[in-house]
Amino acid sequence: MSTVAPLATDSDLAAEKPSAAAIAKKRLSSPWASLAAIVIAVLWTIPTFGLLISSFRPERQIKRTGWWTFFSDPTVTLDNYRSVFGQNGGVNMADFFVNSLVICIPSVLIPLALASLAAYAFAWINFRGKNFLFIAIFALQIVPLQITLIPLLEIFVHIHITGTFWTLWLAHSTFALPLAIYLLHNFMREVPAGLIEAARVDGAGHVAIFFRVMLPLLTPALAAFGIFQFLWVWNDLLVALVFAGGGNEVAPITLALANLSGTRGTAWQLLSAGAFVSIAVPVLVFLLLQRYFVRGLLAGSVKG
Amino acid sequence: MFGQPTSPRFRAVLAGTLSAGVVFGMAACGDSKGSDSGSTDAAKSSIDCAPYTKFGDLKGKTVSVYTGIVTPEDTPQINSYKPFEQCTGVTVKYEGDKSFETQILVRAKAGNPPDIGIVPQPGLLKQLVATGKAVAAPPETEANVDKFWSKDWKTYGTVDGKFYAAPLGANVKSLVWYSPSEFKDSGYTVPTTLDELKTLSDKMVADKKKPWCAGINSGDATGWPVTDWMEDFMLRLYGPDVYDKWVNHQIPFNGPEATAALDAVGAYLKNPAYVNGGLGDVKSIASTTFQDGGLPILDGTCEMHRQASFYAANWPQGTKVAEDGDVFAFYLPGKDTSAKPVLGGGEFILAFADRPEVKAFQTYLSSDTWANIKAKLSSGWVSANKGLDPNNLTNPIDQLSAKILLDPASQFRFDGSDQMPAAVGSDSFWKQSTAWITGQDTKTTVDNIEKSWPK
Numbered sequence: 001m002s003t004v005a006p007l008a009t010d011s012d013l014a015a016e017k018p019s020a021a022a023i024a025k026k027r028l029s030s031p032w033a034s035l036a037a038i039v040i041a042v043l044w045t046i047p048t049f050g051l052l053i054s055s056f057r058p059e060r061q062i063k064r065t066g067w068w069t070f071f072s073d074p075t076v077t078l079d080n081y082r083s084v085f086g087q088n089g090g091v092n093m094a095d096f097f098v099n100s101l102v103i104c105i106p107s108v109l110i111p112l113a114l115a116s117l118a119a120y121a122f123a124w125i126n127f128r129g130k131n132f133l134f135i136a137i138f139a140l141q142i143v144p145l146q147i148t149l150i151p152l153l154e155i156f157v158h159i160h161i162t163g164t165f166w167t168l169w170l171a172h173s174t175f176a177l178p179l180a181i182y183l184l185h186n187f188m189r190e191v192p193a194g195l196i197e198a199a200r201v202d203g204a205g206h207v208a209i210f211f212r213v214m215l216p217l218l219t220p221a222l223a224a225f226g227i228f229q230f231l232w233v234w235n236d237l238l239v240a241l242v243f244a245g246g247g248n249e250v251a252p253i254t255l256a257l258a259n260l261s262g263t264r265g266t267a268w269q270l271l272s273a274g275a276f277v278s279i280a281v282p283v284l285v286f287l288l289l290q291r292y293f294v295r296g297l298l299a300g301s302v303k304g
Numbered sequence: 305m306f307g308q309p310t311s312p313r314f315r316a317v318l319a320g321t322l323s324a325g326v327v328f329g330m331a332a333c334g335d336s337k338g339s340d341s342g343s344t345d346a347a348k349s350s351i352d353c354a355p356y357t358k359f360g361d362l363k364g365k366t367v368s369v370y371t372g373i374v375t376p377e378d379t380p381q382i383n384s385y386k387p388f389e390q391c392t393g394v395t396v397k398y399e400g401d402k403s404f405e406t407q408i409l410v411r412a413k414a415g416n417p418p419d420i421g422i423v424p425q426p427g428l429l430k431q432l433v434a435t436g437k438a439v440a441a442p443p444e445t446e447a448n449v450d451k452f453w454s455k456d457w458k459t460y461g462t463v464d465g466k467f468y469a470a471p472l473g474a475n476v477k478s479l480v481w482y483s484p485s486e487f488k489d490s491g492y493t494v495p496t497t498l499d500e501l502k503t504l505s506d507k508m509v510a511d512k513k514k515p516w517c518a519g520i521n522s523g524d525a526t527g528w529p530v531t532d533w534m535e536d537f538m539l540r541l542y543g544p545d546v547y548d549k550w551v552n553h554q555i556p557f558n559g560p561e562a563t564a565a566l567d568a569v570g571a572y573l574k575n576p577a578y579v580n581g582g583l584g585d586v587k588s589i590a591s592t593t594f595q596d597g598g599l600p601i602l603d604g605t606c607e608m609h610r611q612a613s614f615y616a617a618n619w620p621q622g623t624k625v626a627e628d629g630d631v632f633a634f635y636l637p638g639k640d641t642s643a644k645p646v647l648g649g650g651e652f653i654l655a656f657a658d659r660p661e662v663k664a665f666q667t668y669l670s671s672d673t674w675a676n677i678k679a680k681l682s683s684g685w686v687s688a689n690k691g692l693d694p695n696n697l698t699n700p701i702d703q704l705s706a707k708i709l710l711d712p713a714s715q716f717r718f719d720g721s722d723q724m725p726a727a728v729g730s731d732s733f734w735k736q737s738t739a740w741i742t743g744q745d746t747k748t749t750v751d752n753i754e755k756s757w758p759k
Contacts, residue, residue: 060620063599091375153414162416241403242410259374259402265522266595266618267376 055272062269080273096253107172115180123188140178167243187221223292353391356664363393365661370418372404380682417656425722442663448670469652470670477612479633514581517606519597527734538565539645551720558750581606644714732756
């Protein structure tokens with residue numbers, strides 16, 4: 001008996017010491033963890049859900065009662081959506097959809113193109129002052145973009161591009177570059193050096209390595225940063241307010257949304273419908289690309 | 305590489321977003337045609353072009369206008385420019401932006417101002433002139449202002465003795481909203497003096513009703529409706545001269561006059577028997593948005609709501625705003641029937657360029673011609689332009705406002721918090737008023753505001 005007992009303890013100990021990953025997996029997939037995840041997801045979704053319900057309620061009810069009273073007194077109307085699309089006069093948000101896309105797409109592509117090239121140089125080319133430059137770019141992330149607004153606008157006035165899309169493309173690209181370079185640099189550094197050397201042995205120069213070896217590997221990181229930047233530019237109001245000045249023909253949808261409630265905020269019942277119109281595109285983009293989003297984020301964050 | 309996205313999925317998304325944009329864009333095209341045809345009929349009235357062609361041949365020129373007036377008030381504003389555009393050939397580019405008050409300063413400082421800014425506050429006007437980018441009004445505009453506006457209004461557009469900005473629209477803040485049918489059913493009459501207002505409130509309390517409702521929550525600007533209350537009582541208790549001294553800080557903010565005025569407001573807003581009809585107790589005033597503040601009148605849970613003429617736009621669609629309708633307003637009475645102080649606000653047109661087409665447009669906006677065209681187009685708008693024929697106004701509340709503004713006996717004073725330095729007028733005055741509603745006593749409140757006044 002006395003010999004059996006220690007044996008049993010040994011096997012117990014062995015059973016209680018699985019790998020850290022296994023513990024994490026077991027704990028995260030336990031019913032309690034799932035329950036917690038569901039509770040958090042529900043809590044997080046309730047405000048959006050309320051917004052969705054509000055957007056279908058009549059004006060008087062929105063203004064007088066909370067959205068939850070919908071369940072005891074369900075009245076559904078499309079009036080808010082009609083007003084948002086300008087059928088009762090006033091702003092038509094659809095006009096601004098195209099503007100937002102015209103602003104967003106180059107504002108995503110320009111920093112991606114520049115940052116991937118720069119990141120490659122920082123990761124795999126040796127040149128004088130590389131570390132200093134990289135630290136300088138890294139440090140630029142600390143500068144709040146608000147303090148650059150007036151000086152940047154002065155420059156735009158000076159080179160006569162105010163009131164055009166160029167101001168927004170340039171501004172968004174400028175603000176995006178430090179983070180983009182840093183993120184892509186970290187990703188590129190993770191590519192095994194052997195791969196690069198093998199390509200070099202085969203006679204590939206930097207250009208060939210960049211296009212043939214790096215870019216295919218980089219796709220998830222590019223997509224992740226692309227979504228990041230797309231969401232940021234799509235939802236941006238501040239930069240658009242300052243630089244899109246000069247006419248509503250270059251204003252994005254966020255500006256239309258901000259103005260939707262009217263001069264004195266008396267038409268705020270339209271905001272819920274307007275919000276749903278304006279988030280349609282980001283939600284679509286996110287849902288279709290979320291696989292890359294998570295993968296790319298993890299990839300960029302491993303190295304500090 | 306970016307011409308041909310590496311992942312087919314990415315390409316699909318791009319195509320998806322683009323086509324969504326195209327669909328919405330097309331919907332937009334279909335719509336705008338419909339709304340345009342209606343508006344041009346209204347603006348067809350042709351005008352005498354002589355005063356504007358005097359500035360030269362303006363065909364093909366453009367004037368940009370930047371303003372905080374957005375939907376739905378922007379449509380009549382834009383349409384009222386059409387007769388001018390048709391006769392001179394000038395294109396007016398209208399840009400409405402609710403963040404006008406901060407953005408105009410940014411744009412002026414960076415050297416990117418519009419040709420004309422529609423400035424809603426004399427305080428902001430001073431700040432803009434101080435940037436050195438604004439230009440004084442042309443003599444033609446000044447002549448119009450001398451002819452059509454009272455001296456008070458011209459003073460508000462003048463900075464350091466130089467006349468810059470002609471007034472545009474106006475609103476009347478000294479109004480009390482009520483339900484005409486409820487007043488009729490309960491046998492209440494519209495009061496004509498402050499004492500009668502008090503008696504009426506007490507009578508309502510005796511009838512087991514809450515006479516007043518209010519809401520002062522307004523985001524960053526929470527508290528401003530209290531400042532309007534206080535200004536109205538300052539004007540009523542001590543008259544326009546003391547009011548001007550108070551606004552310009554020639555008498556202290558915590559002096560006996562201001563303290564008494566705030567206490568007089570407290571007799572209404574901090575009186576648990578009087579407030580807050582349909583909304584809760586005194587403290588609920590601070591948590592209710594100003595947009596919601598008067599709505600209990602429609603439910604019959606509140607009798608009166610003091611708010612400006614622009615509150616008319618806040619009643620839900622289908623509410624009849626008229627003397628025989630669901631809601632209407634009466635003039636917040638003076639101390640006695642002889643005094644008619646009016647608190648109000650308005651906008652001013654400030655130019656940042658002196659090209660001939662800009663001057664011509666300024667002159668057009670300051671004329672009686674424009675005021676009457678605008679009156680026919682809009683609802684919820686009024687001007688203190690003496691050339692305005694009140695019969696052209698379409699909305700009963702606008703007619704009432706015009707009657708109050710154009711009454712020779714009335715003494716108009718601009719909203720005081722809009723004229724005070726920003727540290728007081730759009731900061732401490734709002735914040736301390738909110739604290740006052742939620743329990744802070746009057747003395748601490750006025751002392752704190754006095755302390756915040758820039759030396």
